[in-house]
Amino acid sequence: MESTFDFSKRFTPKRKLEFAQLLKSISRQIGFKVSSRGWCYIMEQKGLINKDQFDRVADAINDLRRQGMIPVDFVAEESARQFQGVEEEYDGDVDDVIGWMTRDVLNGGKYFTPDWWEDEEYYIQCVVEKIDLVTLFAPVCEKFKIPIANSKGWSSILQRAEYARRFKEAEDKGLKCVLLYCGDHDPDGKRISETLRNNLEQVSEVTWGDGTDGYDPADLIIDRFGLNYDFIKANGFTWIDNLITGSGGNLASPRHPNHSLPYVQEYLRTIGERKCEANAIVTLPRVARAMVRQAIEKYLGEGAEQRFEEKMQARKDEYNERLKEIGLYDIITDFQAGRNNEDEDDE
Known part of the structure; x- marks a missing residue:
């Protein structure tokens, strides 16, 4: 078909x-x-x-x-279009509620999130230019505990201040901060490091209600890991034969106010009047996820995923030991065993 x-x-x-x-x-x-x-x-x-x-x-x-x-x-x-606060009626009986609640207690160790970045050298966040890339990269970022978002929303002062605050908290702990970025291959996308740093500098003097100051991004590492020319060429992505911006202007036209700027002229000389949108990467999900993993492991190393798993397991073990010490572990497992026997009798 x-x-x-x-x-x-x-x-x-x-x-x-x-x-x-x-x-x-x-x-x-x-x-x-x-x-x-x-x-x-x-x-x-x-x-x-x-x-x-x-x-x-x-x-x-x-x-x-x-x-x-x-x-x-x-x-x-986009999540910004989704309703919040929608509630649904639960139609299970009381024993069902107790059943899943006690199972949740047994698995409660998962809620005691460790300090993932303890003993690490870098703290990483990731922004991408298109919402599809959030969906695509999120499973990999989750393995490495890296926040990821669509950069389209960074015009919001609060959004920029929130992810800047996480960088500030990390730097205060002695970590080196890294912002990974993946976006369109076009003149503005090629100079995104300058743009993102400027966006953060615009909120560097904010103060929070709890007294926390803003974040100075002077030492922030901004790593644009895609899309890059060699990657586009190697994977056969299609070029769009224009340099029309989101506002409708054409950077290739002498009438555009930025046309004569060095970054535009350099792009026209080396790439020409064409661009490649970041959405193209969704056509090769395995390649795309390998690309973001490589960008992450450039800073965290190949053993990072294993380190994070061990940190989580240590918290779960600590939680389960405490359940046993106070006697809840046996009570809950006995209750669950009884529920399972009832279910088998019903069958």
């Missing part, structure tokens, strides 16, 4: 059904959600569409969601 589906034809009800089946099939292959725009890159990488068809395909995907032909939550949405 992937090699024969023609996106240039009209979307009849039958073709919509075929398209929905195609999306579901590819979704099972990639194993995580992407935005409507991300789906366009996946389709392009598979040779199903070209760049001119992106808007048509994105609109078709959203039509299928509205019409119930694919789940409405089939694509990734």
Whole structure:
């Protein structure tokens, strides 16, 4: 189906059904959600569409969601658009509640988060330019306890101040701070280190309600690990043949106020009037996750994941020993055994 589906034809009800089946099939292959725009890159990488068809395909995907032909939550949405505070009624009985609560007590060691960065040399956070990359990189970042977010939101003073505060707390403990960044390959993306540092300098003089001062990013290591030219070339990603910015201006045009600036002229000389969006990386999830892992292990070393697992296990062991000391461990395990016997009798 992937090699024969023609996106240039009209979307009849039958073709919509075929398209929905195609999306579901590819979704099972990639194993995580992407935005409507991300789906366009996946389709392009598979040779199903070209760049001119992106808007048509994105609109078709959203039509299928509205019409119930694919789940409405089939694509990734930005968290800022999601409702908070939604509660659902629990319809289980009292014994069910006690059952899961006591199981939670037995597993309570997971809530006693250790100081992951104790005895480490670096403290790392990660920002990416597209929401799809948060979904893509999050499983790797979670293994290394690294906060990750979409950099689109850094216009917010509070958001910038919050991740700056974590850097300040880390530096106060003697850690070297690193901000990993992955974004578009374009003139502004190439000088992102300067931009991100300026964004943090703008909130360096803030104060918090608890008296904490702002963060001076002078010593912050900013590492732009992608997308880079060699990576784009090696993986055959498609270039977009323009340098139109998010505000609609064209950096390649002499009429753009930044056109004559050295960073734009250097890009035009070396790369030309083209760019590559970070969404393209979702088409190769294994390669992408290996890339972010390599960027992390550049600072933490290859044994970091094992170190973090050992730190967590030490807290769990400490918790379980305390449960046994106060007698709760045996009480709970006896209760759980009784519940299991009741379930077997019911069968």
